[in-house]
Amino acid sequence: MDISELLAAARGGSMRAAGRLLSLVESERRDELLAVLPASPVRTVGITGPPGAGKSTTVAVLVSAYRAAGLRVAVLAVDPSSPYSGGALLGDRIRMAAHINDPDVMIRSVATRGHLGGLAAAVPAAIRLLAALNYDIVVLETVGVGQSEIEIAAVADPTVAILNPGAGDAIQAAKAGLLEIADIIVVNKADRDGAEQTARDLHIETGLPILKIIAAQNIGIEALIAAIDDHHRADNDERRSIRARLQILSLAQSALQSHPGLAELAGRVADGDLDVYAATTRLLGGAQVSPR
Amino acid sequence: MDISELLAAARGGSMRAAGRLLSLVESERRDELLAVLPASPVRTVGITGPPGAGKSTTVAVLVSAYRAAGLRVAVLAVDPSSPYSGGALLGDRIRMAAHINDPDVMIRSVATRGHLGGLAAAVPAAIRLLAALNYDIVVLETVGVGQSEIEIAAVADPTVAILNPGAGDAIQAAKAGLLEIADIIVVNKADRDGAEQTARDLHIETGLPILKIIAAQNIGIEALIAAIDDHHRADNDERRSIRARLQILSLAQSALQSHPGLAELAGRVADGDLDVYAATTRLLGGAQVSPR
Structure with a gap:
């Protein structure tokens, strides 16, 4: 069953379809699912x-x-x-x-x-x-x-x-x-x-x-x-914005932790080949590392 | 006194110069200092x-x-x-x-x-x-x-x-x-x-x-x-790499928290105009938001 079929079945009361969709949000197909929700x-x-x-x-x-x-x-x-x-x-x-x-x-x-x-x-x-x-x-x-x-x-x-x-x-x-x-x-x-x-x-x-x-x-x-x-x-609005800010930062941290370049950057910092601030800037792909 | 003069004075025993340099690491001039260390x-x-x-x-x-x-x-x-x-x-x-x-x-x-x-x-x-x-x-x-x-x-x-x-x-x-x-x-x-x-x-x-x-x-x-x-x-090396990894992630989180685009992205998520995953991807400037 594709995602639209699963959604139709879940909306029709199928707990099995709903369960399969919930499994998708933990999988590589999450973006595909989000796109149609x-x-x-x-x-x-x-x-x-x-x-x-x-x-x-x-x-x-x-x-x-x-x-x-x-x-x-x-x-x-x-x-x-x-x-x-x-x-x-x-x-x-x-x-x-x-x-x-x-x-x-x-x-x-x-x-x-x-x-x-x-x-x-x-x-x-x-x-x-x-x-x-x-x-x-x-x-x-x-x-x-x-x-x-x-x-x-x-x-x-x-x-x-x-x-x-x-x-x-x-x-x-x-x-x-x-x-x-x-x-x-x-x-x-x-x-x-x-x-x-x-x-x-x-x-x-x-x-x-x-x-x-x-x-x-x-x-x-x-x-x-x-x-x-x-x-x-x-x-x-203010409370929704505060929650959104925390959610974004939480997801960003998860993403950075699993970034494929992190291990190499950490290794270069450990070797003294790169300072930790420069490594962070590279990890963030140019996002500014604020002095504060 | 510029940074190189402060460094010379601090190395010569001036606690006052050392204190001023330590203040610089908490200021906008941190990168300038790091560049000469x-x-x-x-x-x-x-x-x-x-x-x-x-x-x-x-x-x-x-x-x-x-x-x-x-x-x-x-x-x-x-x-x-x-x-x-x-x-x-x-x-x-x-x-x-x-x-x-x-x-x-x-x-x-x-x-x-x-x-x-x-x-x-x-x-x-x-x-x-x-x-x-x-x-x-x-x-x-x-x-x-x-x-x-x-x-x-x-x-x-x-x-x-x-x-x-x-x-x-x-x-x-x-x-x-x-x-x-x-x-x-x-x-x-x-x-x-x-x-x-x-x-x-x-x-x-x-x-x-x-x-x-x-x-x-x-x-x-x-x-x-x-x-x-x-x-x-x-x-x-392994322990140094683990520490470097944690330092990079800690600095990255600080940088993202003070990112100038964060408030607008959070506002758009709060308004329902953008989903939180897309907002995170934009905050990271294209860094991948992993499904896991």
Whole structure:
């Protein structure tokens, strides 16, 4: 099947065709696919946080809530330890299992590649594809341990940080730069000791309102959905430009890391044959290396 | 004074001329300076770790040890909270104060600029200048909280992580990716409770030998110096190439962030007028955006 046939089949409800198209965005045929996709608007939300904070549970209850509102939902898990793999579920993720056979829910794991687990270059293309397939909202789930969050923030909006009560998650999140890029902060498992204190500390640290939820009991989810909706309604040109800037820089870095000339340039710098500034200018093909 | 006069004065012992040259590497005249500098070899060592771990104290005792061995030493502090500023000392850094009037010790703070506090683009040029001014070793001190360490690792070799006993520093270091890039790990304040346990845990986590020191009492410094020396002796082409690669990518990212065309491209992406891949290709001036 060629790409237009796959698109027609996916729009007609074939999950298999949709899955094949999603595989294409990670392949050499990505540009070919992008060329035939319209630029449809789509809502996105990023869910991030330290391991064990309850990201997958939160994603599952969000999906249920969006489905109850009649929305078509796609989940992209940018997480090497994600319970999703190739659209199939592993393990005992009971809540998400409810959505496996729902044709209006697409669940997909996206591999992270390159330097420092940087965001897969495929993610912006995957979102554009999902928009063209008439999904209403794309949920990006990412493990919250560093650079990948900064890059996710450039793609998803809002970015929701999920943390547990206690100092541990808050410290981890702060160290990873997560608190700086989060638009919405959620304390999950809010029935545990210390949840109030953690929420107060996070509010003082970030100035953001802190939501408290118990995802496993579906408590507090309406308020989270409302906060995400408010954020979407407040989107504007300036915020879109900031996100676009970060996306471009993220893709540029991925491209440079895999540039075929990099190894030779690095070798010449190591040999003392070329200085590192001249090598950078050559790598960039004449783009200016600013002194600042 | 023009650059060649400044270089002559600095080589003749003028700290004022050396300071003015170091300011030039952070200015628009950097390329002009680099053009007249020979590519002299110089040893480097990076000292990093969480706030409060004792980085500055360790740097001070290292400087004393190197001076006792007759080496000329330069310290570049890439840290916004550094006690050094413009070559002058602030506060009560008694040990470093011993070196203020030593003409064979240069202490300089370098501002971090750009995205996520990335390594100042000036640092490689500053090191090259210091080498040309006949410093034997350049000590780079950086605060250990994230991206900057990865970039420092590309410039300094070896990278020494300074941690305190207890789980806190070790967790912070792990989260920041510091344990992955460290060549030498040091537990400072090793007379405190838990130092042995922390050293064991870090050894299990990283596979590296862990040094224990009490920097404030000058205990364990000979072993640290020996470990740094061993690392320098073991340097080879492959390691130099890896560092050069990281330096080139770091400089390229800084250059792209300040590219004059970026704002317009981001605006066009935000307006839906251009896709993010095409914008990236234009930013890179034809450099290939790899599908992977």
